[in-house]
Amino acid sequence: MTETPDSANAPIVARLRAWRPHAIADVQSFRGELTLYIPRTEIRRVGEFLAREPDLSFAYLSDITAVDRFPLEPRFDLNYHVLSIPRREALRLRVLLPGVSPGVESVVPVWPTANWHEREIFDLFGVHFEGHPDLRRLLMPENWEGHPLRKDYPVEGFR
Amino acid sequence: MTIVQTATGPTQTMVLNMGPQHPSTHGVLRVVLELDGETVVRADSDIGYLHTGIEKTAEALTYSQAITITDRIDYLAPLSNNLAYCLAVEKLLGIEVPKRAQYIRVLLTELTRIGSHLVWLGTHAIDLGAMSVFLYCFREREELLKLFEMVSGQRMMTSYFRIGGLALEPPVGWMDGIEKIVQAFPARFDEYEDLLTQNRIWQSRTRGVGILSAADAIALGVSGPSLRGSGVDYDVRKYFPYSSYEEFDFQVPVRAEGDCYARYMCRVAEMRESLKIVRQAMGKVPPEGPIRADAPGIVAPQRERMKTEMEALIYHFKIYTEGFAPPPGEVYQRIESPRGELGCYIASDGSPKPYRMKIRAPSFVNLQALPKLIEGRLIADAIACIGTLDIVLGEIDR
Numbered sequence: 080m081t082e083t084p085d086s087a088n089a090p091i092v093a094r095l096r097a098w099r100p101h102a103i104a105d106v107q108s109f110r111g112e113l114t115l116y117i118p119r120t121e122i123r124r125v126g127e128f129l130a131r132e133p134d135l136s137f138a139y140l141s142d143i144t145a146v147d148r149f150p151l152e153p154r155f156d157l158n159y160h161v162l163s164i165p166r167r168e169a170l171r172l173r174v175l176l177p178g179v180s181p182g183v184e185s186v187v188p189v190w191p192t193a194n195w196h197e198r199e200i201f202d203l204f205g206v207h208f209e210g211h212p213d214l215r216r217l218l219m220p221e222n223w224e225g226h227p228l229r230k231d232y233p234v235e236g237f238r
Numbered sequence: 239m240t241i242v243q244t245a246t247g248p249t250q251t252m253v254l255n256m257g258p259q260h261p262s263t264h265g266v267l268r269v270v271l272e273l274d275g276e277t278v279v280r281a282d283s284d285i286g287y288l289h290t291g292i293e294k295t296a297e298a299l300t301y302s303q304a305i306t307i308t309d310r311i312d313y314l315a316p317l318s319n320n321l322a323y324c325l326a327v328e329k330l331l332g333i334e335v336p337k338r339a340q341y342i343r344v345l346l347t348e349l350t351r352i353g354s355h356l357v358w359l360g361t362h363a364i365d366l367g368a369m370s371v372f373l374y375c376f377r378e379r380e381e382l383l384k385l386f387e388m389v390s391g392q393r394m395m396t397s398y399f400r401i402g403g404l405a406l407e408p409p410v411g412w413m414d415g416i417e418k419i420v421q422a423f424p425a426r427f428d429e430y431e432d433l434l435t436q437n438r439i440w441q442s443r444t445r446g447v448g449i450l451s452a453a454d455a456i457a458l459g460v461s462g463p464s465l466r467g468s469g470v471d472y473d474v475r476k477y478f479p480y481s482s483y484e485e486f487d488f489q490v491p492v493r494a495e496g497d498c499y500a501r502y503m504c505r506v507a508e509m510r511e512s513l514k515i516v517r518q519a520m521g522k523v524p525p526e527g528p529i530r531a532d533a534p535g536i537v538a539p540q541r542e543r544m545k546t547e548m549e550a551l552i553y554h555f556k557i558y559t560e561g562f563a564p565p566p567g568e569v570y571q572r573i574e575s576p577r578g579e580l581g582c583y584i585a586s587d588g589s590p591k592p593y594r595m596k597i598r599a600p601s602f603v604n605l606q607a608l609p610k611l612i613e614g615r616l617i618a619d620a621i622a623c624i625g626t627l628d629i630v631l632g633e634i635d636r
Binding site: 156218228234 | 291459
């Protein structure tokens with residue numbers, strides 16, 4: 080656990096834990112940025128709560144970024160950067176995924192902008208998003224094999 | 239192909255391919271349009287024609303080397319990319335950039351904003367038939383490019399910012415060049431407005447075209463003038479100020495209509511606000527002072543010291559051979575680029591090379607809104623809508 084008294088006492092953490100105690104697995108604060116570790120099975124529900132609670136309004140999803148930690152496990156981190164415009168507050172939600180059949184529920188119903196972010200991660204990392212309306216490659220050609228941003232894919236490609 | 243019910247009976251739609259080679263897609267963008275006559279029923283963007291693996295390449299370069307590829311992401315605003323990346327690495331390292339360098343960064347980034355909006359205006363206008371505006375905008379942009387060349391040695395891919403500050407001391411007399419720009423440009427912007435703002439043809443091509451509601455814009459993650467044209471005032475420079483922007487006095491133009499005309503008005507007003515910021519920055523930049531942070535293991539020592547002091551020589555050697563290693567951790571730095579929220583996410587594993595560098599490109603996200611803007615409208619409006627989003631394929635595809 081990387082939780083410290085400071086990060087655990089952040090109001091948003093308390094609010095989420097009051098709503099659903101096991102919504103947050105861990106909290107981290109680094110360089111003034113708060114990261115909440117959300118269990119894989121909770122991300123959609125947590126996302127809905129954050130986006131739709133009237134006084135929270137984290138309705139703006141800036142970005143979803145995947146990181147491949149191969150050969151460590153859990154292999155993938157998914158980082159959801161959310162923003163509440165009325166509160167002028169930014170937050171990072173992190174979901175850890177295993178290397179074998181990495182998959183998580185799509186958050187497109189919560190933040191429609193996730194559509195292309197999830198497609199890009201599927202394309203370049205091979206993470207599957209359940210319930211995504213149109214999960215297909217985005218940047219690479221449709222018949223490409225392999226997931227180029229994975230650490231076991233060479234930077235110069237396969238010749 | 240779908241069957242559409244019309245007044246005279248059912249007809250089939252037609253699928254038309256627009257791009258990737260097309261003068262009005264502003265880059266290698268392919269849009270698959272499904273048409274019922276001239277009305278767009280469905281639009282689907284196909285991107286990736288300019289994907290060069292920038293994020294993958296960055297993992298193989300040291301933090302300093304990676305600055306040079308950041309220029310190429312949004313190639314119409316290279317200094318913005320440099321800034322986002324350098325700020326992210328500086329945040330990761332926890333180093334403080336001297337005020338003089340921060341003010342110079344603001345000055346040059348705002349000039350970049352003007353340069354980028356000039357390209358946008360010129361190309362958007364020429365797409366809709368106003369061809370003189372294109373040449374006028376590029377005439378002004380030429381002055382900016384000459385200035386960037388004077389300061390950094392490069393017209394476009396400047397790589398002028400470094401981790402900790404700037405690459406070089408600006409040359410003597412550079413402020414004279416900027417003074418000329420600040421004096422001349424307001425009248426030039428008036429010229430463009432004379433040609434377009436009250437022009438009946440411009441208005442009928444842009445008013446009421448490509449309407450994006452505030453709710454849709456937020457749901458789709460749109461940012462920048464495309465968001466502010468729909469009434470949402472989110473500007474990273476005001477919400478999460480960086481590089482001393484909180485010390486500058488400027489407005490953020492917001493319009494409520496959400497159409498192409500609103501976005502046009504926002505961007506033209508933004509160019510004027512940028513000139514205001516440049517004017518203030520000129521007054522704030524001290525004539526002398528450090529241009530790089532005092533961080534011995536990260537920022538290389540001055541050349542004179544490196545040639546005479548042993549410790550400085552050793553630091554210089556280690557920095558340029560081994561590189562510097564930030565602590566393990568992740569940061570996300572957002573800035574307001576001419577197109578919207580440009581984010582740089584860096585994950586460090588304690589090695590001298592970025593473990594992961596992700597660029598959150600505003601055009602990538604804004605382009606998702608294209609179907610919302612053009613479905614149900616005519617093909618000609620599709621051209622206006624692609625132009626109004628101000629997309630750059632370099633940052634969409636990376």
